[in-house]
Amino acid sequence: MYDFSHAEALAERICNSCNFSKHLKAVLKKCICYQKEVTTLMQNRPAIVAVGRTKFGEHYGKEPEKLIEEAWLAASRESGLERKALEACYISDCFLPITNKLGLEEGFLSELTELHVPMEVTRSVSAALLTACHAISSGVYSTVLVGGIEKMTDRWDKIRDDLMLLEDPWSYYAGGTPEVNHELMLRAYAKKYGIKGEDLSKLNLALAEVAVKNHAHALKNEYAQFQRRITVEHVLSARAQSQKPLGLYDFAPISDGASAVILTNENIAKKLTSKPVYVLGCASATDFLNFPGRADLTHFVATRIAIANALKMAGINLWDIQVAELYDQSTVMEMVTMEDLGFCEEGTAWQCIRGKCESYDGFYEVNGKKLFVNTNGGLKADGNPLGATGGAQVFEVFRQLRDEAGERQVKTAGEAPKYGCTQEFEGFGTKGYVTILGRD
Amino acid sequence: VSSEPIERRVSYLGDRLKASRCRICGKEYFEIRDYCGNCGRKSYGKMQSIDLFYDKGKLELCTLVNEPTNKFMKLQSFIYAIVSFHDGKIRVPGRLTDQILKKGEEVDLSELEGREVVPRFRRRHSVSESDVIPTISLAFTLADEYYPHQEYTIMQPRKEYENAGIVGYGVYTSRFRIKENGMERAVPFIDEDAVTAAVEAGKLALIHSGVDNALVGKVYVGTESNPYAVKPIASKVAQVLKLGEEDDDVQAVDAIDTEFACKAASSMFKDAAALVNYPKSGMKYAMVIGADNSQAAPRGCPGGELDLFVGYGGSAYIFGKHDVIAEIEGWYSCTSDTPDFWRRDSERYPLHGGRFTGDPAYFKHVRKATTKLMEKLDLKPSDVNYFVAHQPNPQFPVKIAKELGFKPDQYEVSLQVNKFGNTYSGCSPVGLAAVLDMAKPEERILITSYGSGAGSDSYLLRTTDQLVSKRQRQKVNIKYQAENPFIEYVDYSTYRRLKLGM
Numbered sequence A: 001m002y003d004f005s006h007a008e009a010l011a012e013r014i015c016n017s018c019n020f021s022k023h024l025k026a027v028l029k030k031c032i033c034y035q036k037e038v039t040t041l042m043q044n045r046p047a048i049v050a051v052g053r054t055k056f057g058e059h060y061g062k063e064p065e066k067l068i069e070e071a072w073l074a075a076s077r078e079s080g081l082e083r084k085a086l087e088a089c090y091i092s093d094c095f096l097p098i099t100n101k102l103g104l105e106e107g108f109l110s111e112l113t114e115l116h117v118p119m120e121v122t123r124s125v126s127a128a129l130l131t132a133c134h135a136i137s138s139g140v141y142s143t144v145l146v147g148g149i150e151k152m153t154d155r156w157d158k159i160r161d162d163l164m165l166l167e168d169p170w171s172y173y174a175g176g177t178p179e180v181n182h183e184l185m186l187r188a189y190a191k192k193y194g195i196k197g198e199d200l201s202k203l204n205l206a207l208a209e210v211a212v213k214n215h216a217h218a219l220k221n222e223y224a225q226f227q228r229r230i231t232v233e234h235v236l237s238a239r240a241q242s243q244k245p246l247g248l249y250d251f252a253p254i255s256d257g258a259s260a261v262i263l264t265n266e267n268i269a270k271k272l273t274s275k276p277v278y279v280l281g282c283a284s285a286t287d288f289l290n291f292p293g294r295a296d297l298t299h300f301v302a303t304r305i306a307i308a309n310a311l312k313m314a315g316i317n318l319w320d321i322q323v324a325e326l327y328d329q330s331t332v333m334e335m336v337t338m339e340d341l342g343f344c345e346e347g348t349a350w351q352c353i354r355g356k357c358e359s360y361d362g363f364y365e366v367n368g369k370k371l372f373v374n375t376n377g378g379l380k381a382d383g384n385p386l387g388a389t390g391g392a393q394v395f396e397v398f399r400q401l402r403d404e405a406g407e408r409q410v411k412t413a414g415e416a417p418k419y420g421c422t423q424e425f426e427g428f429g430t431k432g433y434v435t436i437l438g439r440d
Numbered sequence B: 001v002s003s004e005p006i007e008r009r010v011s012y013l014g015d016r017l018k019a020s021r022c023r024i025c026g027k028e029y030f031e032i033r034d035y036c037g038n039c040g041r042k043s044y045g046k047m048q049s050i051d052l053f054y055d056k057g058k059l060e061l062c063t064l065v066n067e068p069t070n071k072f073m074k075l076q077s078f079i080y081a082i083v084s085f086h087d088g089k090i091r092v093p094g095r096l097t098d099q100i101l102k103k104g105e106e107v108d109l110s111e112l113e114g115r116e117v118v119p120r121f122r123r124r125h126s127v128s129e130s131d132v133i134p135t136i137s138l139a140f141t142l143a144d145e146y147y148p149h150q151e152y153t154i155m156q157p158r159k160e161y162e163n164a165g166i167v168g169y170g171v172y173t174s175r176f177r178i179k180e181n182g183m184e185r186a187v188p189f190i191d192e193d194a195v196t197a198a199v200e201a202g203k204l205a206l207i208h209s210g211v212d213n214a215l216v217g218k219v220y221v222g223t224e225s226n227p228y229a230v231k232p233i234a235s236k237v238a239q240v241l242k243l244g245e246e247d248d249d250v251q252a253v254d255a256i257d258t259e260f261a262c263k264a265a266s267s268m269f270k271d272a273a274a275l276v277n278y279p280k281s282g283m284k285y286a287m288v289i290g291a292d293n294s295q296a297a298p299r300g301c302p303g304g305e306l307d308l309f310v311g312y313g314g315s316a317y318i319f320g321k322h323d324v325i326a327e328i329e330g331w332y333s334c335t336s337d338t339p340d341f342w343r344r345d346s347e348r349y350p351l352h353g354g355r356f357t358g359d360p361a362y363f364k365h366v367r368k369a370t371t372k373l374m375e376k377l378d379l380k381p382s383d384v385n386y387f388v389a390h391q392p393n394p395q396f397p398v399k400i401a402k403e404l405g406f407k408p409d410q411y412e413v414s415l416q417v418n419k420f421g422n423t424y425s426g427c428s429p430v431g432l433a434a435v436l437d438m439a440k441p442e443e444r445i446l447i448t449s450y451g452s453g454a455g456s457d458s459y460l461l462r463t464t465d466q467l468v469s470k471r472q473r474q475k476v477n478i479k480y481q482a483e484n485p486f487i488e489y490v491d492y493s494t495y496r497r498l499k500l501g502m
Helices: A005-017 A022-034 A039-044 A064-079 A105-113 A125-137 A159-166 A169-173 A180-192 A197-218 A232-242 A266-272 A301-314 A331-340 A349-357 A378-382 A386-401 B004-014 B070-075 B194-209 B234-240 B266-277 B304-308 B354-376 B395-403 B408-414 B424-436 B466-471 B478-482 B492-500
Strands: A046-053 A088-092 A119-122 A143-151 A256-265 A277-286 A321-325 A364-366 A369-373 A419-426 A431-439 B018-022 B028-030 B047-051 B057-065 B078-085 B090-096 B116-123 B135-142 B160-172 B176-180 B183-187 B216-222 B254-258 B285-293 B312-322 B326-335 B386-389 B444-448 B455-463
Touching: A039 A266, A046 A064, A046 A125, A046 A266, A046 A386, A064 A105, A064 A143, A064 A256, A064 A386, A088 A105, A088 A125, A088 A386, A105 A119, A119 A125, A125 A143, A125 A256, A125 A277, A125 A386, A125 A419, A125 A431, A143 A386, A159 A169, A159 B070, A169 B004, A169 B090, A169 B135, A180 A197, A180 A331, A180 B057, A180 B078, A197 A232, A197 A331, A197 A349, A197 A378, A256 A266, A256 A386, A277 A301, A277 A386, A301 A331, A301 A419, A301 A431, A321 A386, A331 A349, A349 A364, A386 A419, A386 A431, B004 B135, B028 B090, B057 B090, B057 B116, B057 B135, B090 B116, B116 B194, B160 B194, B160 B266, B160 B424, B160 B478, B176 B492, B183 B312, B183 B492, B194 B234, B194 B285, B194 B312, B216 B234, B216 B266, B234 B254, B266 B285, B266 B312, B266 B326, B266 B455, B285 B424, B312 B424, B326 B354, B354 B395, B354 B444, B354 B455, B386 B395, B386 B408, B386 B424, B395 B408, B408 B424, B424 B444, B424 B478
Parallel strands: A088 A119, A088 A143, A321 A369, A321 A419, B090 B135, B216 B254, B216 B285, B386 B444
Antiparallel strands: A046 A256, A046 A277, A143 A256, A277 A431, A364 A369, A419 A431, B018 B028, B018 B047, B057 B078, B078 B090, B116 B135, B160 B312, B160 B326, B176 B183, B285 B312, B326 B455, B444 B455
16 A cells, blocks of 8 residues: 555665665665565554643753653643553653763653653654654554653753764764864765865855754744844854854754653544644664764765655655754754755755755745745754754644644645654764654 | 773774774774674684774865864864775874964865875873873874874894894974074973873884884883873883784783983983893893973973973884994993982972082083093093083083083084973983984994983993994984974963973
């Protein structure tokens, strides 16, 4: 009943378009074809019934537990479920053991909720959601909480060093910062595709426009860390000030925040809400921690594998996706990810962005269709509390699909989008996640 | 506090840039790997251990870091890069060192990309004063600037000599200088210290001599600016230079720190020579290193008068009986307990007993050792071609040389304090290196060191014809470092900042 031809074609294209060794090509193909078909699991199709989140930004006076409580209560209210209904919790955080000296977070959550159900901690909401989906699909649980917390501003003076924990220790020992890989990738990209002179200036402007666009989106997002319009001049002057190709406005900020998602199976979802949002596809892939040692310094192979597998699982075409939340830790990441997901040809995303953003009206145009990207402001403007970020991405796609995004609501031919996806990373492309959501 | 077991493992791999190569498919990996990801289980036991310590890399991509992470704050701004080795088979992260990037200065990154770089052994990053000092060789300099790439080729010994002597030597000083009062003095970069200078000097000596590092059975490292009150630095030198056979991760070498102010190294020349001469030792070579980031309090503080003369650098001499370039013909040492210069354990900078430094200290001991040796060997000043004396400042060595009856053309070659400053333990050996750099075969060199505290060692050396044939292997000699176009001059406050280290 599913058409896998697109996923297979994509797998073929990915393999052929990369400068991979024969060995790596084989690995890649195997990864893409490895994902099991899921038609048999239809009766337990995972569905999201409610979402909640806090505003992202600095929550100086709030402990991490206050943040997750706020997110959970919002989702709980929306679903009408009490905490006693939860059969398991999948929570993510990246740095709580470091920032807040919270080691065994599961016990801490048990104490807060007075629940003794199974709880697991991952490092991103996408990872938590993926695990939760497997549990729902397999029929082990029918109602679970998926969420994330992060409290990065509590270590304001040390957080950039902490962020290097997501990278190869040798990079840290060599003097690396959380920004260097983004800058190196940009240089590698421009070199590989021979972008120089005027084109390079255009590419740099396109990246600036990514930040401008995301800030513009965030103006309509009450939860966003920055609800402030910026201009290309802001981005450029920050770059000039730092004497670097990427400046302050090219990077996502340091944030606190929490997010929560209530996940059930299809049957229960239909009793709780008239508009369930299904997790149609979710997949992850892994790449070397050591960025210099990777085969391709211009793209993220983990994203390529994850999108191929997620599409295959969802049984939809890439072009069915109308709204996408991308992990724009930097403007470079948004550009490169547009290519990794298959929306743009390699080496061309900057032209697509540039062509569109000059007279921006809310969407990119890919393959002759509208694609709404980072409608919540992306990590750049919405904020990036690592462990909670993926939850904000799901929150946004959930709202968009249900036509509940208020001022931010996007429409194609007068209708809310039917399919959306989130794409997340842990580290600099070390773990790549793609989640495809859809409605009836 | 850094975790010492981690420090042990990281520096074991990172100081030498250890890597692995699959003997089946040739794939290479940074770090030690037990099997190849390409060949899987069948490659187990077939991985060849290699390292990149003497290699040159290519700077593939780079970016400017001007907001470093906390431990790199003292570097202020630097270039961070991806460096490849062996035509891209291995790619590692690294930073460019020996560069002071001025605030607001435009850096042309594409001008750097594609250039050849040399890995340098340096301090890794800042730590608190109580911590073990982390080191690494993921610091690079451009191969076409101050420090060129040099191959290390092990040479089979051709000839055994009757007396032990110098087989090879190396002198290292940093790229930075301060120029004041007609004197130039070497200034370490902020990630350099006595340990890194010792390793650099030792590396240059191995390259010059062509001696197999595994045959060096003993290393003496003399310094008075050991960054540790307790912990040998000779152990670091032995490990980084892989002296003696490596078994497991242990080197079959005796490594020892020595300290006697400025004669900590020269004092050990005879010990090294005697050791390789002892028939039962089975030891072919012994290395003596003198290296200092010469200590001095800031000007205007007690002990601050030293700040006018201190330098930075190291020298290393390898002693043996094979392929000798200068045989040792005799020596004389003398000692008295004269407290002209000292530093108590808890103090940061040494103090200087001004009234002792001249006559009762330096001149008395240098005079005594030199005249006694000349008497012992029945020498007149005209019997030697060169005279080298310890050089705490530009005046003292000239005054004593004249007094002892030597002529300017006998001692002027050795006068290096004007170029590098007083490199303390490395000082008179640097003067000797300047002479060896240009001496002819069958010439006699008289060298007298001086160490505060106080004592002197005087040696008579006679050069052989191998001195000339080995010379071409040493690109980085005294003249090269003294007259290098890439020397960068710094002002007083930068000099103090760099000297203090990271």
